[in-house]
Amino acid sequence: MSWEHELFALFDDLEGQASALWEADREAELADRARSEYAAVTLAGRLMASRGQDVVLDLPHVGRVEGRLDRVGSGWCLVSGRGQDWIVPLRAVAGVHGASDRAVPEVAWSPVDRLGLGAALRRLADAEVRCLLHLVDGTRHEAYLVRVGADFVECRAGGGGDSLLVPYDGLVAVQSRDA
Structure with a gap:
């Protein structure tokens, strides 16, 4: 495998990790928003x-x-x-x-x-x-x-x-x- 393929594979891996972290952060934010919104329900x-x-x-x-x-x-x-x-x-x-x-x-x-x-x-x-x-x-x-x-x-x-x-x-x- 050439160094270019290794570099692109590393970038793909880093991009996947960043995407997974973003999704986890987004899910936590959505759950927090849902709790906040429900606090207004009478x-x-x-x-x-x-x-x-x-x-x-x-x-x-x-x-x-x-x-x-x-x-x-x-x-x-x-x-x-x-x-x-x-x-x-x-x-x-x-x-x-x-x-x-x-x-x-x-x-x-x-x-x-x-x-x-x-x-x-x-x-x-x-x-x-x-x-x-x-x-x-x-x-x-x-x-x-x-x-x-x-x-x-x-x-x-x-x-x-x-x-x-x-x-x-x-x-x-x-x-x-x-x-």
Whole structure:
């Protein structure tokens, strides 16, 4: 073998090593980028991709809520099952089973999907639906939602009486009682 062939073989070998090092570095960079991108994925985004699917939510003092994930909004979701609807603030969710592997970023949501918990509660108040409010301390109140404020809901028991103000942070779930 001539010295030229040896030199070209050496260059080919060095080029192969450089290419392999570049690929390894690129794979590490792509993995790092994927981790960084996933850090921006929210629970609401994962749930938005799961709309229409059957899910199970684990809720404190309530247990498991099973049903079809019908809506996801800014900080809340609606699960329908067994003739009842559940409006659940996402901060109260202890676990989700059956969610999609995908996510829909909030920038891709429609304006209706961006509505907050208050909008969902106002629909119940407007419809005069009898509800069971599950609170973070484990108590429950069967009542009708009367008015919805910026960070609380006002409700009244079926027979009238005093109104009860419940801050959004005090809610675990609002369960419709009328089918």
